Amino acid sequence: MAGFVLMPLAVIALNSVRVNEDILRESFIGWPTRLTLENWGTAWSTACINASCTGVKPYFWASMLMVVPATVISTAVGLLNGFALTKWRMPCADVIFVCITIGVFLPPQVVLLPWAIALSWLGLAKSLTGLALVHIIQGTCFTTLFCRNYMINLPDDLIRAAQIDGAGFFRTFWRIVLPLSPPIIIVTVIWQFTFIWNEFLFAVTFSSSDFRPITAALMSLNADDTGVSEYGFGSAAVLIAAIPPLVIYFLGGRYFVRGLTQGAVK
Template structure:
């Protein structure tokens, strides 16, 4: 036996004690049960979207499909009746896209500019302004319904896509300012001072220094805003009309015919169609979302 053979193997894992094994089994079992509990409604909706409605009514809303069909998806997209219009969810889907994308981009940009101004530009009363902006984070949305209705009426934007987008931009700026401020406060002040010494102004410093260092928080705010605005219902139902209605509000009026029979099949497909964009956004940027949160997004 050589001297090397007598050196203990530090990489070798020690065997777990029985209590540790039991603890890990209990932990994983609990996590699996919770995951199944959370995913069960989604699984039921997915299965019902490919079941015939007759089978659902005859058997049960919760059940394994005995026959499969994709007809529900076609009906939900282009044939189902919403109020008096039998165009499916397609026009409401694109209406939501036209509302959510600009509202998300603009509120994120404003939040990033606010965060930079409140942390690195040494403006007077920055603390007071920050508190005033973030008060909107804690106000229930029901509180602002009447003021927004009056404001949109004055602006001539009631029941319009532009008006609803404006509501989400202003409301969302409260959140994006909070996120961006808490992220940018950790950037080195020396970078900003060096840029100012070189003669860079506010927007040049913002574009050349802040933006290249802020992809994590930008992704966080985009995912947050897109998901929140897309899934929001109260503003959508209050400030929309039959001419323009987001998909979340349209789903409440979804109907196939006047027989009074519940159409669970294409209703489930319509719900899944409405859920696709937020899921795609999260799956594309989910890892960056977690990284951005851990770098100061929600301190």
């Protein structure tokens, strides 16, 4: 089953090192007759996307500039929300939690128009900051759910001891809760980074030609001057786009299931 699921990835990887003439002459599925890394260089720096022949490099770094802050901020807000909704017991905590987690179940198509209006009012339409804001708020629903379910298992006695010693909200969070939360932090970082990086609908709707995430840019890879599709550097571009979430997952994957299942019974 694993081999079957990985088969498309293997086909893309093989095509990324095949000469395009071989792909057109034989088929999209086949072994390379001659290995080449030229497709990777073309995809990174010279492939034409719309009217700009700069490769995927600027779109790759644009995605990084959007994904990293959105992941960090949404994770931080989710941790604070989880603490406030479980251990600090703010007024109406259960009602607030339900309102926040409603966003988990809303289809993204439902919020496109409200987000377009809101970004227009804020002057952030078609901008890097606007798209990052969308992902921060959308992602906070997920991070709050994860962090709340994790932190509800933390010992209440630790929080009460800190309060007796005079620690306030942020000091208790920083000194007590945060050092106990690495597993769920890793879960939310992997989840948010992977989801935001691979997200396509918001990327297409709220981006412009000046800023476009790599997932949206891949859809605009042009054929050559003769109109022939360049499957070779197209495959390489897809793999380049897949590298960051794979790296994030392989670095923290061992903690992902462990952190996700802690608190599952609550």
